[in-house]
Amino acid sequence: MNALTVTGISKSFGSFCAVKDLSMTIPEGQIYGLLGPNGAGKTTTIRMIMGIILPDGGTIKIFDQRNSIDVLDRVGYLPEERGLYKKMKVGDVLHFFGELKGMKKAFISSQIDYWLKKFELSAWKEKKVEDLSRGMQQKLQIIVTIMHEPKLIILDEPFTGLDPVNTNLVKDVILDLKQKGTTIIFSTHLMEQVEKLCDSILLIDKGKSVLQGDLHQVKSRFSHDRIKLQYSGDAKFLKENPAIEKYDDYGNYVEIRLKDGENPQKLLRDFVKVAEVYRFEIVEPSLNEIFIETVKSEN
């Protein structure tokens, strides 16, 4: 069963088209990265998934059911813009949102204690939300998102405002949840986090899907033609090899770009015959490069 199936959704605000004919399928148990530059339509897409706004067309299915409020009880959502009731006590806020998600009373209490301890907030249970620092409020909101043990979690920029220690803590929690079979969608433009965590990605720009699929496949699609080489010997063979499109000598190493369809393994065999090879690396482009390249080429 898929955790989320989105088919051809669109949304316009007046004459502005925020999301256009977007589709995605997320199998259960994956961490799925929703990427895109600012204003690409990530948040609008998430809001449609959460039933906060209705799409103009297309369908959204969560665990093969329409995204009604009952189904959404099994979803955890951390909105991009953070905020909680400032005057309420931490424990009361968690209680309220637990009730809204239809949790049983005893379960709410045990979950509150468990998660406050996990996020080192136990001492703040009786304090008002406004007394907490920004980072602590952020952690509190993450607890609100996951305390009802949702099968699908949507996190919109979960790491903004967190220091490195807390970023790690949240990252570990996300990986923990994945281990338990939870599907996690997270929207961000921090590529480093995506590379570490995600199984699959969807890159959207101007409301349209521009790149989609398994993270490794996406990367290998972009990586076939670049090689990093460190050697000692005559540079002549670089100039004469017909498989090489062009190369840049950086002193310590040479970066080679192959012609389309050429096999890097064959190139390596040729090199070994004429030079001492210390390092031969097929370079995976960083997601950052892919992101910039794709978005640029779209424009």
Place this chain on the structure above:
Amino acid sequence: MSMKMFSVIKREFVSRVRSKGFIIGTAILPLLMVVLLIVPILLSTLNSEKERKFVIIDYSNQVFSPLVAVLDDTTKEGKPMYTLLKKETELTGYQKLKSGLAQQVLDGDISGYMVIPKDVLADDSSMSRKKVMFYAKNVSNFNLMRTLETAVSEVVRTIRLQKSGFDPVTVKRLTRGVRLETFKVAMSGEEKKDQGFTFGVTYALVMILYMAMLLYGATITRSVVEEKNTRVIEMIVSSVKPFQLMTGKILGVGAVGLLQFLIWAVFMLLVSAYRVQVGQIFGAGPATMMGVPSLPLNVILFFVLFFVLGFLFFSTMYAAVGAMVNSDQEAQQMQMPVIVFLIVPIIMIVYIIGNPDSTVAVILSMIPFFSPIIMFMRVSVLMPPVWEVALSILILILSILAMIWLTGKIYRVGILMYGKRPTLPELIKWIRYS
């Protein structure tokens, strides 16, 4: 009612009832009532308790003895309240006399002294009043000053009349005026003495009703704006339908108001029923307290009923206002049109209380924007025909349902809209959109 809506109601209710604002707000009205009722009684007893000693310098030589006879009030223990000492005038000079007495006043030996000039009894052509001088440390005790003035005037008047050959008793008897005594005709046909009491009570209750609707309405707006500003709304609407959220909010805040009103109502009924005992605690005699009429039960019931209905009607508008704006400041501006509806009855309060069955009053009490306050005024002053009250309430209830439907649509779109405030055409589009 779904469990989730109940959670919303509970949150609104509990977080507000626990707040200092609610506790203070609830306590302040009964306190004010007690203060208004008890303080005058307390003050009057306090004043009369004190024994005072005055020195009288009587240059006319005729006023002193009758004045002693007139100022014969006694304290509770039966001791004379005023002790008057006559100061012989021939012995020393006037200035020396005065400075000696002033020292005695400052030392606290006497409470004050009075100088009665020689010509106080003269019958000259002038119509202006003769002067009598009174010296004391504190001359702002209004009651005491009036007592002294009245007493000396009485004595002087009597002596003058006698001198001119009139019998003071006859003159007094013949020149007395009349007093207007008012009665209220009640439903039971029984006539009760009513000296401005109905007016005062109605006025006070209407003001409470008005303030409560205004404040609790504004609370709704603030609550909506808070959820919008903190973006909590995004997390809530993925769990609760906007309509349920709005209804839950209104019912939650409404329950807070209802609780407050019930506390007040019970308090008023108790004070009203046990007013004699309450008075005794503060040392007021039963006669004084019986003079304070009791509050009719039906007025108190209508007071609570019209608060509930009026609040429900206006709160929907306040919720819509909250959904339309982005900040508390903007909210205050947008509340103005709603507040105007509440102010109109307040402006008309004197007219309506004076003419509770006039055509204007009857018509206004049928229009839901005014009826909660206007109909309550009418009920409180003069019970209108039952069918009028019933019709007014029916119209109000139907209007509440219509308003919930209409404002629910504005609310649903508005809570997720940020930025510019909607214009009227945009608002109509919102209503059509959902």
